[in-house]
Amino acid sequence: MLPGLPQDRCLVMGVVNVTPDSFSDGGRWLDADTAIRHGLELVRQGADLVDVGGESTRPGALRIDQDEELRRVLPVIRGLVAEGVVVSVDTMRAAVARQSLEAGAQVINDVSGGRADPDMRSVAAETEAPIVLMHWREHSAVMQQHTHYDDVVADIRAELGQQVDGAIAAGVDPSRIVIDPGLGFSKTGEHNWTVLAHLDAFVELGFPVLVAASRKRFLGELLADDGVLRPVDGRDAATAAVTTLAAAAGAWCIRVHDPAPSADAVRVAARLRQEGRR
Ligand code: PMM
Numbered sequence: 001m002l003p004g005l006p007q008d009r010c011l012v013m014g015v016v017n018v019t020p021d022s023f024s025d026g027g028r029w030l031d032a033d034t035a036i037r038h039g040l041e042l043v044r045q046g047a048d049l050v051d052v053g054g055e056s057t058r059p060g061a062l063r064i065d066q067d068e069e070l071r072r073v074l075p076v077i078r079g080l081v082a083e084g085v086v087v088s089v090d091t092m093r094a095a096v097a098r099q100s101l102e103a104g105a106q107v108i109n110d111v112s113g114g115r116a117d118p119d120m121r122s123v124a125a126e127t128e129a130p131i132v133l134m135h136w137r138e139h140s141a142v143m144q145q146h147t148h149y150d151d152v153v154a155d156i157r158a159e160l161g162q163q164v165d166g167a168i169a170a171g172v173d174p175s176r177i178v179i180d181p182g183l184g185f186s187k188t189g190e191h192n193w194t195v196l197a198h199l200d201a202f203v204e205l206g207f208p209v210l211v212a213a214s215r216k217r218f219l220g221e222l223l224a225d226d227g228v229l230r231p232v233d234g235r236d237a238a239t240a241a242v243t244t245l246a247a248a249a250g251a252w253c254i255r256v257h258d259p260a261p262s263a264d265a266v267r268v269a270a271r272l273r274q275e276g277r278r
Contacts, residue, residue: 001130001176001208002086002106005048009270010247012263013088013255014042014050015214018072023058024215024232024257030072036079043085046263049107051255052076052100053090057111057185061140069096077103088132094119101127109210111185112136113163114170125171132210133167135160135182146186153198156181157205164207178252180210189218196242199249208252213242215257240265248272 005011016039020027029035039050054072055064073089073096080087081104088107089100094117097108106129113133114121124131135156137146149155160179168174181202183192192213195202202209213219215235223230223238230238240261243254247269256262 001178002049005086010243010251010266011048011253012046012243012259012266013210013253014039014045014047014259015255015257016042016050016052016076017056017090018052018054018076019056021056021058021061022053023056023217026056026058029076032075032079035076036083039076039080039085039087040083042259045258045260047256047259048253049086049088050080051088051090051109052080052105053109054096055091057140059140059144059184063139063141066093066095069093070099073100074103077105081105092116092120094123097129098123098127101129106130108132110134111182113160113180113182114167115163121167121170121172124167124176125173128173128176130176130178131167131172132178132180133160133163134180134185134210135163137186140185143186147188147191149191152187152191152194153201156195157201160202161205164205174207177207178210179205179207180212183211183213184216184218189221192216192218196245199246199251203250209250210253210255211242211246211251212255213246214239214255236261244269 018035029038054069087105088109089105090109092112108131111134113136181195215232219235219238220229236258243262243265247266
C-alpha cells in the first residue's frame with residue numbers, strides 16, 4: 001500500500017496535532033516550524049509515517065473553518081514532505097484532503113470514514129490515495145451521546161462495513177482502504193476494551209487495520225490513582241502495551257504520540273508472529 005515502508009511488521013504512525021485543543025498535545029505544535037521539527041523528531045524516534053491534523057476531535061470539540069484548517073496543516077505537510085517524510089493528513093474535509101495530497105501527503109486519514117463530507121470518497125477515488133476509514137457516528141461535539149450498541153463488536157463491524165461499501169461504490173479501490181474501529185469515538189472506555197479484545201474480528205475483514213489508543217482517556221481511567229485519572233503524559237507505557245497486543249493481533253499500523261516504545265513493541269510482535277507461523 002505504501003511502497004518504501006516496511007511490509008513485514010506493523011507500522012508506527014506518529015501524531016502531530018497542529019491544534020490549540022487536542023487532548024494530549026493541543027497547543028504544543030501550533031507554529032509550523034515547531035510542528036515540522038516535532039514531526040522530524042517523531043521519525044527519528046521510530047515513526048514510519050507522520051499524521052498531521054489541524055482539527056481537534058476530542059470529545060466535545062467544535063469544528064473550525066476550512067481555511068483555518070488549511071492554514072494549519074499545509075505548511076507542516078510541505079515541510080515534512082520536503083524532508084522525505086511519509087505524511088498522512090488527518091481531516092474530515094475533502095478539500096483539505098485534496099490540497100494536502102497536492103502538497104505531498106500520501107494518505108488520507110478521515111476519522112469520519114467518509115461520513116462527514118460527501119466528497120471525500122470521490123477525492124480518494126480520483127487521487128488513488130490510501131484512505132483510513134474510521135468507525136464514526138457523529139461529530140465530536142455530540143459523539144458521546146451516541147454510544148448505544150447491542151453488540152459493540154458486531155455493530156461496529158457492520159457500520160464500518162457500510163462505510164467501506166460507500167467508499168467502494170464511489171470508486172475507491174478496495175486495496176487502498178484501511179479500516180479503524182475508532183477507539184473513543186462514540187464509545188465508552190468499556191467499549192474500547194471490548195474492541196481491543198476482539199481486534200481479530202476487524203482483521204478478518206481483510207483490510208489493513210489501524211489502531212489508535214495512544215494516551216486516550218480509557219488508559220487514564222485504567223491507571224487512575226484514588227479516582228484521579230493518570231495524566232496524559234503518564235499513559236505512554238500503557239500505550240506501548242496496547243501497541244504490542246494490537247500488532248500481535250495483526251494490526252497494520254498503530255497511531256501514537258510517543259513512537260520510541262511502540263517502534264520497539266511492533267518489532268517484538270513481528271518476531272513473535274514470525275515464530276507462530278513456523
Ligand atoms: N483519534 C484521534 C485523532 N485521529 N485517527 C484515526 N484514524 N483513529 C483514531 O482513533 C484517531 C485519529 C484523536 O486523538 P488525538 O487527539 O490524540 O489525535
